[in-house]
Amino acid sequence: MQNKNARESENAGEELKVAIEARGLTKQYGEFTAVNGLNLKVFDGEFFGLLGPNGAGKTTTVKMLTGLTKPTKGEALIMDANIMERPLDVKRVIGVVPEVSNIYVEMTAWENLLFAAELYDVSRGEAIERAKMLLEVFGLYERRNDKAANFSKGMRRRLAIAMALIHSPKVLFLDEPTSGLDVQSTRNIREVVRRLNRDGVTVFMTTHFIDEADNLCDRVGIINRGQLAALDTPERLKQMIGGKLSVEISLQPIPSLEELKEVSSDVTKTGDKFIVYTESPSTTLSELVKLANVKGWRIISVRTLTPSLEDVFVKLTGLTAVDVERLELIRPSGKGRSRE
Numbered sequence: 486m487q488n489k490n491a492r493e494s495e496n497a498g499e500e501l502k503v504a505i506e507a508r509g510l511t512k513q514y515g516e517f518t519a520v521n522g523l524n525l526k527v528f529d530g531e532f533f534g535l536l537g538p539n540g541a542g543k544t545t546t547v548k549m550l551t552g553l554t555k556p557t558k559g560e561a562l563i564m565d566a567n568i569m570e571r572p573l574d575v576k577r578v579i580g581v582v583p584e585v586s587n588i589y590v591e592m593t594a595w596e597n598l599l600f601a602a603e604l605y606d607v608s609r610g611e612a613i614e615r616a617k618m619l620l621e622v623f624g625l626y627e628r629r630n631d632k633a634a635n636f637s638k639g640m641r642r643r644l645a646i647a648m649a650l651i652h653s654p655k656v657l658f659l660d661e662p663t664s665g666l667d668v669q670s671t672r673n674i675r676e677v678v679r680r681l682n683r684d685g686v687t688v689f690m691t692t693h694f695i696d697e698a699d700n701l702c703d704r705v706g707i708i709n710r711g712q713l714a715a716l717d718t719p720e721r722l723k724q725m726i727g728g729k730l731s732v733e734i735s736l737q738p739i740p741s742l743e744e745l746k747e748v749s750s751d752v753t754k755t756g757d758k759f760i761v762y763t764e765s766p767s768t769t770l771s772e773l774v775k776l777a778n779v780k781g782w783r784i785i786s787v788r789t790l791t792p793s794l795e796d797v798f799v800k801l802t803g804l805t806a807v808d809v810e811r812l813e814l815i816r817p818s819g820k821g822r823s824r825e
């Protein structure tokens with residue numbers, strides 16, 4: 486339960502161990518700035534999410550944090566080691582699951598894992614032990630001698646994560662790990678990553694799925710056009726944009742909007758429900774109950790609505806809710822540029 490400890494000591498004002506740090510990270514492609522002066526710290530044991538629309542600069546950020554791309558300006562540190570100065574030390578402690586698959590489809594799952602082990606200087610004996618264990622954990626042991634070409638997308642993604650873990654890294658980077666996967670595989674991978682984090686692995690994950698960031702991450706950074714627009718826990722991000730508290734109520738028989746306005750002027754009707762906007766949901770709730778008693782209405786359902794991470798995302802990125810919906814539907818084809 487490292488995350489919880491991390492939180493508690495944060496509250497106590499103690500020094501936390503920094504696992505990942507970006508200091509003014511900037512990447513320019515010619516005149517175009519893909520990532521602009523990014524500063525952030527991810528603490529040991531944390532599950533950190535970098536959330537942003539397509540083209541925001543997520544992959545470029547991961548590449549700079551893992552030493553795959555040289556920043557134009559600024560620096561990246563892993564466990565206090567500067568990536569550019571100590572690339573080998575850094576390589577030993579990080580695992581990377583790239584956006585574009587790094588699996589060799591002509592090789593079997595087993596061969597892919599042993600190949601990854603060689604890249605990370607894992608001894609043969611240890612590699613065999615780890616490969617067996619990882620294949621079992623990822624539900625691929627039975628298929629270990631099958632070529633990856635015959636694997637489903639979800640299986641390939643699991644194999645890619647297993648390969649990134651062959652040298653037992655303390656920090657794992659995942660670039661859009663569930664993008665393009667079906668519901669079952671997505672759930673499966675989220676569970677696997679959650680478990681890894683619970684076992685103490687620091688996770689840095691990028692995503693354009695708002696609910697994924699909301700449900701998995703201890704803290705979320707929202708990136709837009711290469712710049713960090715906000716960074717906090719999902720709940721604090723929601724509080725930050727404030728205001729939009731409301732009570733949703735469904736009544737029988739269905740009253741008119743005018744009748745509901747006795748409680749508040751700020752009320753809308755959606756379907757068979759009413760949404761009453763309020764600063765104080767508890768006060769509004771008791772007024773609604775009183776009104777229902779007086780009028781003889783039956784309360785079918787009632788709940789308090791708080792701002793969602795989507796509201797925050799929309800506000801900070803300037804995207805409309807329709808844009809957000811559209812982005813959720815975008816599924817990169819997942820075809821590897823070079824290998825798949």
Ligand SMILES: Nc1ncnc2c1ncn2[C@@H]1O[C@H](COP(=O)(O)OP(=O)(O)O)[C@@H](O)[C@H]1O
Binds near residue numbers: 543
């Ligand atoms: N090698 C490159 N050359 C030129 N532009 C690039 C290159 N890589 C990425 N970009 C641009 O940088 C921006 C950020 O890209 P990327 O980091 O891949 O975004 P994300 O992963 O958030 O979708 C995009 O506009 C993209 O087109």
Ligand SMILES: [Mg+2]
Binds near residue numbers: 543660661
């Ligand atoms: Mg990307």
